[in-house]
Amino acid sequence: MKINPAHLGFDIDGVVADTGGAFIRIACEEYGISSLTLEDITSFDVVDCLDMDQGIIEAIFGRLLDDPLDAGLQPMQDAVSVLHSLAAKAPLTFVTARPHEEPIARWLEHFLQPDTFKSIRLIAMGVHDRKTSYIKNLGLKYFVDDRLQTCRKLAEAGITPLVYNQPWNKNGHDLPTVNNWQDIQALCAE
Ligand SMILES: [Mg+2]
Incomplete structure (x- = not known):
């Protein structure tokens, strides 16, 4: 091919x-959730696979959508x-x-x-x-x-x-x- x-x-x-890496970094740096790794994200719908407050998940994705540069997306x-x-x-x-x-x-x-x-x-x-x-x-x-x-x-x-x-x-x-x-x-x- x-x-x-x-x-x-x-x-x-x-x-x-x-985006996965940025999610994990923000969860750690801003919400103190340090146990998360990329391998834990086993579902595209993150809510389905992480034992994490839905409001925090939405806040992190909101930041990545609204201002990816400011959120440090690489x-x-x-x-x-x-x-x-x-x-x-x-x-x-x-x-x-x-x-x-x-x-x-x-x-x-x-x-x-x-x-x-x-x-x-x-x-x-x-x-x-x-x-x-x-x-x-x-x-x-x-x-x-x-x-x-x-x-x-x-x-x-x-x-x-x-x-x-x-x-x-x-x-x-x-x-x-x-x-x-x-x-x-x-x-x-x-
Ligand atoms: Mg995609």
Whole structure:
């Protein structure tokens, strides 16, 4: 499988951004919950797998959604360098279920080179379940996402999902996966 970068799109949280890592750090630094590790997040719906006050969970995700830069959200290892190398071949496309585009646009602008950022396509859907039709309309054939339900829907619609391996998506599927950004780079290499 060799992927033309022009046909590849990316989810942001859990793929480009280390949202799980940021969640754990904020839980520790701001709420004193120090026992949490990434492996404890075994469900995409964090409320279902962590024995943690729902109000705190919502407050942390609220911060990550409203001001990801201020919340200290970091890119995944190698994400920025691989995105720049892919951007040399085709504009980057991001489709996120985040409700607001502006905070995550500022986050991308902070980490991407100005020329790369200027040419991105960024769609903030607000919901998970309409991603498929958008991704199809954008002409994408491959999409990297960490939410299994989204990946299954993409596969049903004829788009090849690449499940970005995370503790919350490891079980119960036989879809193609990537472990890290080096894997993504390798799939796109000529
Ligand atoms: Mg995600």
